[in-house]
Amino acid sequence: MNRQATQHNPNRRIRGGSGLLRLFVTYLALALVDAFAVYLMYVFAADGVIELAVAVGVVTIGVNIINLRQGLYALRWIAPALSLMVLMVVYPIVYTVYVSFTNFGDGNLLTKQQVIRILAQETYLPEGGNVYAWAIYANPAGDYALWLTDRNDDDRYYFATLGGFEAVASIEPGADLPEEYQGYRLLGRKDALQAARKAEDLVFGSAAQPIGIAGRREAGEFAQRLVYQPETDAILDMQSASLYRAVYEYGRDETTGEPHKTGQFVNGQGKTLRTGFIAGIGTQNFSSFIERDDIRGPLLRIFLWTISFSLASVFSTFALGLFFALIMQNQRIPMRKVFRTLLIIPWAIPGLISVAVWRGMLNENLGVISNIIRAFGLEPPPFFIDPGWAKLGILLVNLWLGYPYFMLVCSGALAAIPTDMYEAAEVDGAGWWRKFRDLTLPLLLVAVGPLLIASFTFNFNNFTIIEAYDEGGPPMKEAGNLPAGHTDILISYAFRLAFGSGRGSDFGLASAITIVIFAMVACVTLLQYRLTKGWEETSENV
Amino acid sequence: MSSPVRKRKRYSLGQNVQLALQVIILVAAVVFALFPIVWVASAALNPAQSMVTQSIIPLLPEVRVVYAKQPGTLLQIAAPNGTRVERSAELVLLVEVDGKEKELRAIKNGYVENIRVSVGESYAEGDALYDISSSYFINFDTLLNTPRKPFLRWMFNSCVIASLSAIIIVLITAFSAYSFSRFRFYGRRSLLVLILLVQVFPNLLALVAIYLMLQQIGNHIPFLGLNTAGGLMLVYIGGGMGINIWLMKGFFDSVPRDIDESALVDGASHWQVYWYLILPLVRPVLIVVGILSFVGTYNEFVLARVMLRDKDTWTLMVGLWQYISANFAQDWGVFGAGAIIGALPSLAIYLMLQDQIVGGLTQGAVKG
Numbered sequence: 001m002n003r004q005a006t007q008h009n010p011n012r013r014i015r016g017g018s019g020l021l022r023l024f025v026t027y028l029a030l031a032l033v034d035a036f037a038v039y040l041m042y043v044f045a046a047d048g049v050i051e052l053a054v055a056v057g058v059v060t061i062g063v064n065i066i067n068l069r070q071g072l073y074a075l076r077w078i079a080p081a082l083s084l085m086v087l088m089v090v091y092p093i094v095y096t097v098y099v100s101f102t103n104f105g106d107g108n109l110l111t112k113q114q115v116i117r118i119l120a121q122e123t124y125l126p127e128g129g130n131v132y133a134w135a136i137y138a139n140p141a142g143d144y145a146l147w148l149t150d151r152n153d154d155d156r157y158y159f160a161t162l163g164g165f166e167a168v169a170s171i172e173p174g175a176d177l178p179e180e181y182q183g184y185r186l187l188g189r190k191d192a193l194q195a196a197r198k199a200e201d202l203v204f205g206s207a208a209q210p211i212g213i214a215g216r217r218e219a220g221e222f223a224q225r226l227v228y229q230p231e232t233d234a235i236l237d238m239q240s241a242s243l244y245r246a247v248y249e250y251g252r253d254e255t256t257g258e259p260h261k262t263g264q265f266v267n268g269q270g271k272t273l274r275t276g277f278i279a280g281i282g283t284q285n286f287s288s289f290i291e292r293d294d295i296r297g298p299l300l301r302i303f304l305w306t307i308s309f310s311l312a313s314v315f316s317t318f319a320l321g322l323f324f325a326l327i328m329q330n331q332r333i334p335m336r337k338v339f340r341t342l343l344i345i346p347w348a349i350p351g352l353i354s355v356a357v358w359r360g361m362l363n364e365n366l367g368v369i370s371n372i373i374r375a376f377g378l379e380p381p382p383f384f385i386d387p388g389w390a391k392l393g394i395l396l397v398n399l400w401l402g403y404p405y406f407m408l409v410c411s412g413a414l415a416a417i418p419t420d421m422y423e424a425a426e427v428d429g430a431g432w433w434r435k436f437r438d439l440t441l442p443l444l445l446v447a448v449g450p451l452l453i454a455s456f457t458f459n460f461n462n463f464t465i466i467e468a469y470d471e472g473g474p475p476m477k478e479a480g481n482l483p484a485g486h487t488d489i490l491i492s493y494a495f496r497l498a499f500g501s502g503r504g505s506d507f508g509l510a511s512a513i514t515i516v517i518f519a520m521v522a523c524v525t526l527l528q529y530r531l532t533k534g535w536e537e538t539s540e541n542v
Numbered sequence: 543m544s545s546p547v548r549k550r551k552r553y554s555l556g557q558n559v560q561l562a563l564q565v566i567i568l569v570a571a572v573v574f575a576l577f578p579i580v581w582v583a584s585a586a587l588n589p590a591q592s593m594v595t596q597s598i599i600p601l602l603p604e605v606r607v608v609y610a611k612q613p614g615t616l617l618q619i620a621a622p623n624g625t626r627v628e629r630s631a632e633l634v635l636l637v638e639v640d641g642k643e644k645e646l647r648a649i650k651n652g653y654v655e656n657i658r659v660s661v662g663e664s665y666a667e668g669d670a671l672y673d674i675s676s677s678y679f680i681n682f683d684t685l686l687n688t689p690r691k692p693f694l695r696w697m698f699n700s701c702v703i704a705s706l707s708a709i710i711i712v713l714i715t716a717f718s719a720y721s722f723s724r725f726r727f728y729g730r731r732s733l734l735v736l737i738l739l740v741q742v743f744p745n746l747l748a749l750v751a752i753y754l755m756l757q758q759i760g761n762h763i764p765f766l767g768l769n770t771a772g773g774l775m776l777v778y779i780g781g782g783m784g785i786n787i788w789l790m791k792g793f794f795d796s797v798p799r800d801i802d803e804s805a806l807v808d809g810a811s812h813w814q815v816y817w818y819l820i821l822p823l824v825r826p827v828l829i830v831v832g833i834l835s836f837v838g839t840y841n842e843f844v845l846a847r848v849m850l851r852d853k854d855t856w857t858l859m860v861g862l863w864q865y866i867s868a869n870f871a872q873d874w875g876v877f878g879a880g881a882i883i884g885a886l887p888s889l890a891i892y893l894m895l896q897d898q899i900v901g902g903l904t905q906g907a908v909k910g
Contacts, residue, residue, distance in 0.1 A: 040762065044762075052758055073725075074721050075721070077718060078721050078733075081714050081715060081718040081783045082718075084779060085783045087780060088752070089745060089748075089783070091751070092748030092752050093740075093747075095748070095755070096750065099750060327568060330564055332561050333564060333568065334565070339572065342572045342575060342576060343568075344892070344896065345575055345576065345889070345893075347892070348888060348889045348892030348893060349579070349885045350859065352862065352863065352866075356866045356877065356881065357578045357581070357582045357881060359870070360870060361581060363870075365871075400574070400578070457742070464843055464844065467843075468843075491746065491747065495844070499848060510750055511751075514748070514750075517747060518747065521742060521743060525739070525742045
């Protein structure tokens with residue numbers, strides 16, 4: 001196969017004459033990618049999502065450099081993977097760090113530009129402005145126009161096109177509206193409804209006399225109510241003439257002790273506009289870990305449970321896996337392969353499904369395990385109501401899910417321990433316990449140690465089991481309005497803060513907790529590398 | 543004469559007792575491992591549907607005629623679809639369903655409620671009737687035919703998303719692995735370490751950021767936004783880079799470099815070396831990476847649940863979650879059916895490839 005391929009190669013050479021063509025194709029492709037990237041950056045920036053525009057920009061520049069510099073040929077092969085990683089892994093991490101220092105969440109979901117744009121749509125009727133009843137017309141080109149009847153004086157009519165406004169004098173007072181006027185036809189009831197929906201955002205009339213539709217019956221010289229003034233960075237309410245200043249400061253007011261209304265437009269009386277924007281609030285999310293009563297207690301408990309859950313899971317799965325692996329070492333066991341296959345089945349089933357099955361089996365009233373316990377005349381434990389039992393249930397389920405992995409790993413590692421070491425130990429008169437403690441275990445831990453740590457970090461973020469077991473329940477009372485349960489681990493707590501349905505989202509706080517997880521995972525990983533000298537391994541190559 | 547033939551070792555009584563104990567422990571372990579699976583399989587096959595009435599061996603409810611008002615031949619049932627036939631009409635059967643007496647009157651399309659009676663047959667007391675709602679596969683039937691919960695659609699979505707993601711991950715990471723394995727360039731080592739480090743953070747952690755990013759992207763590129771298979775695949779592919787590049791690179795390294803060096807000397811381009819020489823040689827690792835990615839993506843639940851909002855875009859796991867999070871005890875049988883079908887792909891893959899996967903695992907363990 002190889003030889004054939006090697007011989008085949010020279011005939012397939014595409015080098016030489018086609019070099020120019022290739023260069024051209026490269027440039028063309030690159031130009032297309034760049035054009036698309038520039039478009040994306042433009043629309044993202046226009047939405048005020050500068051960070052995403054920057055991320056796209058960085059990736060694009062990187063791709064360009066890599067493809068244009070001959071010296072970076074090797075990187076061209078890696079460019080797709082790198083681009084994807086930067087966009088889908090690195091950028092989200094950086095962005096999470098950024099969000100953790102903001103008030104991002106319900107009530108503050110949009111950037112300032114987006115909020116200003118939304119608020120600008122609000123209109124009001126200035127004093128002295130005329131109000132009209134309206135009917136909608138359209139010309140064959142699809143432009144709309146409005147026939148206006150003065151509300152204060154039924155006999156005065158006006159006709160407003162897009163860009164024109166004139167008084168109509170030619171019809172009798174009280175007469176029906178003309179079917180056709182200046183090339184515009186009056187629309188029937190059904191068409192009018194559709195047209196009105198489209199015309200709602202249009203401004204009719206001349207520059208001096210702007211007319212907008214305000215309701216089903218009203219049109220008038222409506223004006224924009226909330227006008228953003230860049231020079232003062234404030235929004236002026238034209239109706240009440242009060243000025244809403246954008247507030248960026250965070251922390252508490254020094255004189256009153258009140259927290260600042262960060263990310264809101266606030267006027268002199270302390271009133272805010274209905275929509276807030278995303279603003280930096282410094283380390284407020286982090287300090288709320290300690291300062292807020294509804295976070296401090298739950299967070300500490302969740303933190304401790306996360307660590308004990310991970311440790312207990314690693315220890316139990318490893319112990320059981322090792323135990324089975326030791327037994328399986330005996331070559332005389334009949335059908336060893338069959339046993340192994342059957343024993344790894346829990347590992348091969350999607351986690352969500354297995355946990356759900358256990359959830360059904362442990363059900364206090366109807367579950368089979370509860371029924372079995374009841375058959376012995378005992379009261380089945382409240383696996384989902386009592387925090388302690390719920391935790392025990394989760395550990396049991398995780399043991400079932402996790403032991404096959406360590407069984408497999410330990411089997412491999414045990415097989416690698418040379419048998420003559422055992423023989424030597426036996427000659428020295430060591431019993432099985434001494435052999436296990438002083439020989440098997442140390443040698444095994446060298447090989448399996450890093451995997452134990454990896455398993456710890458995996459369980460540290462094992463969202464699926466927590467969610468599928470009981471969605472973090474039973475709920476913690478001291479968390480108040482915030483979602484927190486006794487079996488929640490950090491990641492599921494953060495998830496609930498961000499996406500917890502019905503209780504509002506606090507992306508900022510959730511991200512801050514995520515940062516804590518980042519830090520923990522990073523520490524553990526560093527420890528892992530210390531132990532395995534993984535840094536050196538990376539330099540090893542053929 | 544006797545000694546050379548006797549190769550078989552004699553075992554002491556202690557060793558035999560030990561063996562027996564070990565086998566007993568293993569059998570107990572197998573029971574522990576398989577009980578939940580057997581139990582859910584039994585639930586899936588049990589027409590009783592809810593958790594209350596489940597028994598380990600699924601039993602079809604027994605339906606017997608206890609009294610037929612008109613013993614003998616069942617008369618013609620002439621009623622059109624859905625007509626209720628009153629007591630006075632041709633057929634009144636008193637039947638016993640699981641010990642409870644039930645009088646059947648309504649006739650639908652040849653069925654008397656759920657019990658099928660054949661026109662022209664004769665029935666007498668004690669006759670067994672066939673209850674169409676109590677087939678062993680009624681849960682599967684419900685699962686596949688509930689329009690509100692389009693299971694087949696979810697299954698299809700899952701398969702498409704998982705296989706496309708796996709293919710793209712293999713394509714892209716193989717390129718990178720080739721470069722890391724064959725080229726020597728400035729920053730190569732640090733880049734490798736960086737990739738591994740970044741990969742330590744599961745993308746689950748940056749859920750919020752990814753959610754918002756997809757939302758933003760979706761405003762301008764609709765097929766990559768929230769609530770689309772494209773967007774979710776983008777997340778999966780992005781998250782599947784690091785670890786798989788490492789896995790592949792390790793295998794690429796094990797292919798001797800002289801093979802491609804001689805080809806390069808002969809004037810082959812890197813592309814040709816990659817395509818015609820290396821790829822056929824590393825096919826095993828391509829398959830392993832592809833399959834692991836497939837299974838991982840297929841089983842993923844959290845990201846999919848957050849990113850996909852519409853029922854029609856859901857993946858299998860998100861759909862199954864609907865059975866779990868509400869009315870779990872009532873839907874237990876149907877969930878069981880879904881669980882069995884849903885677990886099949888990954889179960890089949892693991893069991894078929896257990897030697898390769900175990901090999902990879904233990905190799906990594908021993909090497910570490």
